[in-house]
Amino acid sequence: MENRRVVLASRPAGWVTEDNFRIESCPLPVAGQGEVLVRNLWLSLDPYMRGRMSDANSYVKGVDIGELMVGQTVGEVLDSRNEHFKKGDKVLTQLGWQLYGVAKELTKIERTDVPLSYCLGVLGMPGFTAYFGLKEIGQPKAGETVVVSAASGAVGSVVGQLARLWGCRAVGIAGGAQKCEYVTRELGFDACVDHKAGNLRRDLERACPKGVDVYFDNVGGEILDTLLARMNLFGRVVVCGTISDYNATEPYRVRNLRAILVNRLKMQGMIVFDWRARYGEALAALAGYLAQGKLKYRESVIEGLENAPAGLIGLLKGSNFGKQLVKLG
Amino acid sequence: MENRRVVLASRPAGWVTEDNFRIESCPLPVAGQGEVLVRNLWLSLDPYMRGRMSDANSYVKGVDIGELMVGQTVGEVLDSRNEHFKKGDKVLTQLGWQLYGVAKELTKIERTDVPLSYCLGVLGMPGFTAYFGLKEIGQPKAGETVVVSAASGAVGSVVGQLARLWGCRAVGIAGGAQKCEYVTRELGFDACVDHKAGNLRRDLERACPKGVDVYFDNVGGEILDTLLARMNLFGRVVVCGTISDYNATEPYRVRNLRAILVNRLKMQGMIVFDWRARYGEALAALAGYLAQGKLKYRESVIEGLENAPAGLIGLLKGSNFGKQLVKLG
Structure with missing residues (x-):
């Protein structure tokens, strides 16, 4: 048996292209003492991966040229030299873009009531990001208006649904009529604004007649700038992502920062790792809503490791629909 | 007896000029039932006044053309038709740029251990702004580095001294070598960077070898942008003022906002009125430090109402030194 993996071939200048990746074959790794050999079944694709492909300063070190692309996976234990795991166990790992890997730090997935892949989405990092970002930084009060960008994505879709569950008006921002329809009809948001329609400011005004109390920002750039001017006292x-800047060679320059003073806004960065100690709380809440049918969740699945680069490129361009996964198994 | 007052003659486009003001004579007002006639002794000049001269959206309605310029004053009661005040009482009012006025909402000044004018500075709004902005939004911990811009001003000078009193490294930013020397030698800051010297980034790096934990921003614009890139995890x-934008016809566009995400910064607007209910706490703390000689305070005094416009223009250009007052009495 041999392993296959995707490494970073070159750093993107602006948009990511397939040339930035290389697929390699290599021998199957062997588990050492305390380690576990895992066959990856699902690879999660996430916007943060764009940051790792760059050598710009970020909250985690980037991937070096020739190194394995990082990423979270769900897999099955093939061989274990760790007493806590046995063959056949399902596990959550950080094994990256490859078919097999040896892990030391991993989590057993005990839950069997939902598909395994949910641990990469609504019951994993994206779900927890939505939960803590909205609850602890957004601090929404019943009756307030919550706006979230990238509303049909893995994080945004949960943010808006939680906002509704917690008594708020939920307004999404998404690219294209089809996504907007999904966000309102399927996910139950009160409204969704199509930022590609070219009337963001006016459309937001209509969708948020009482202004905006919480803006959960997954995109940064001009959309953030427009929202700043719509925020209430x-x-x-919640600054959660700056996807609009990921592929720009120069960062967008924000004009409406004075609104922070005028309206005494609080603007705060959100990275899910900071909430690690409370993941259990988020998991219990989200799994509960899911079991009660109060939380809808959609996955966008690509088959095969060789299609992962195209999958990430699509995600960065907004062509996915729901949580983007690569099926490896 | 007649009254004299300064009204807004026209709105400034960019920098304020003396043409934007007009001095008028008018009859002395008469106190009605429940009102008090006050002779103003001191008028406070503050950067926020630039905002009131504009019709742009702000946290308080602007002054209309032909209307009295707003401002806080300290005065003496000449005639009272309000049972809580009597002739000779010293009072804090919002009577604006005039020699006499009739007030309904005013505060008696009981304190006699400090000059009356202190109620417009270190023991008034600027002092309270520094206290709550630093304590509640900045939340400095001992050993951290606190940077404050407009460091020789009414707010900044208190911010840095409180930072030192609370166990932090205090670094000021001020315009010119003379102000910087005052900030370090007189006020006891650990360092002060001259933003006019043209090496803000490098000089900040030297003054803050461990990075910046709290930035108390009185100026906005390029200095804020530079600081964003120096902030620690x-x-x-604390967004307290945007004086650098007050006189610009176009707002400065901030480049380094991504630092909010990468370093999980919290950026929050601060207006002192929001802390009204706790003014007593700030007053007790600041008066205590002052009495113990732990808080230094400097005033910059202009004589005569007719010189108030030039005083505000100087303040906006940074030519004042310490709390800017107009002596009317």
Whole structure:
């Protein structure tokens, strides 16, 4: 048996292209003492991966040229030299873009009531990001208006549904009529604004007649700038992603920062790792809503490791629909 | 007896000029039932006044053309038709740029251990702004580095001294060598960077070898942008003033906002009115430090109402030194 993996071939200048990746074959790794050999079944694709492909300063070190692309996976234990795991166990790992890997730090997935892949989405990092970002930084109060960008994505879709569950008006921003329809009809948001329609400011005004109390920002750039000018007194801006800047060679320059003073806004960065100690709380809440049918969740599945690069490129361009996964098994 | 007052003659486009003001004579007002006639002794000049001269959206309605310029004053009661005040009482009012006025909402000044004018500075709004902005939004921990811009001003000078009193490294930013020397030698800051010297980034790096944990921003614009890139993980930015934008016809566009995400910064707007209910706490703390000689305070005094416009223009250009007052009495 041999392993296959995707490495970073070159750093993107602007948009990511397939040339930035290389697929390699290599021998199957062997588990050492305390380690576990895992066959990856699902690879999660996430916007943060764009950051790792760059050598710009970020919250985690980037991937070096020739190194394995990082990523979270769900897999099955093939061989274990760790007393806590046995063959056949399902596990959550950080094994990256490859078919097999040897892991030391991994988590057993005990839950069998939902598909395994949910641990990479609604019951994993994206779900927890939505939960803590909205609850702890957004601090929404019943009756307030919550706006979230990338509303049909893995994080945004949960943010808006939680906002509704917690008594708020939920307004999404998404690219294209089809996504907007999904966000309102399927996910139950009160409204969704199509930022590709070219009337973001006016459309937001209509969708948020009482202004915006919480803006959960997954995109940064011009959409953030437009929202800043729509925030209510004491509004909160959850800064969770800057996808619009990921592929720009120069960062967008924000014009409406004075709104922070005028309206006493609080703007705060959100990275899910900071909430590690409370993952259990988020998992219990999200799994509960899911079991009660109160939380809808959609996956977008690509088959095969060789299609992962195209999958990430699509994700960065917004062509996915729901949580983007690569099926490896 | 007649009254004299300064009204807004026209709105400034960019920098304020003396043409934007007009001095008028008018009859002395008469106190009605429940009102008090006050002779103003001191008028406070503050950067926020530039905002009131504009019709742009702000946290308080602007002054209309032909209307009295707003401002806080300290005065003496000449005639009272309000049972809580009597002739000779010293009072804090919002009577604006005039020699006499009739007030309904005013505060008696009981304190006699400090000059009356202190109620407009270190023991008034600027002092309270520094206290709550630093304590509640900046939340400095001992050993952290606190940077404050407009460091020789009414707010900045208190921010840095409180930072030192609370166990932090205090670094000021001020315009010119003379102000910087005052900030370090007189006020006891650990360092002060001259933003006019043209090496803000490098000089900040030297003054803050461990990075910046709290940035108390009185100026906005390029200085804020530079600081964003120097903030430590979980740093706090207190957004208190945007004086650099007040006189620009186009707002400065901030480039380094991504730092909010990468370093999980919290950036929050601060207006002192929001803390009204706790003014007593700030007053007790600041008066205590002052009495113990732990808090230094400097005033910059202009004589005569007719010189108030030039005083505000100087303040906006940074030519004042310490709290800017107009002596009317």
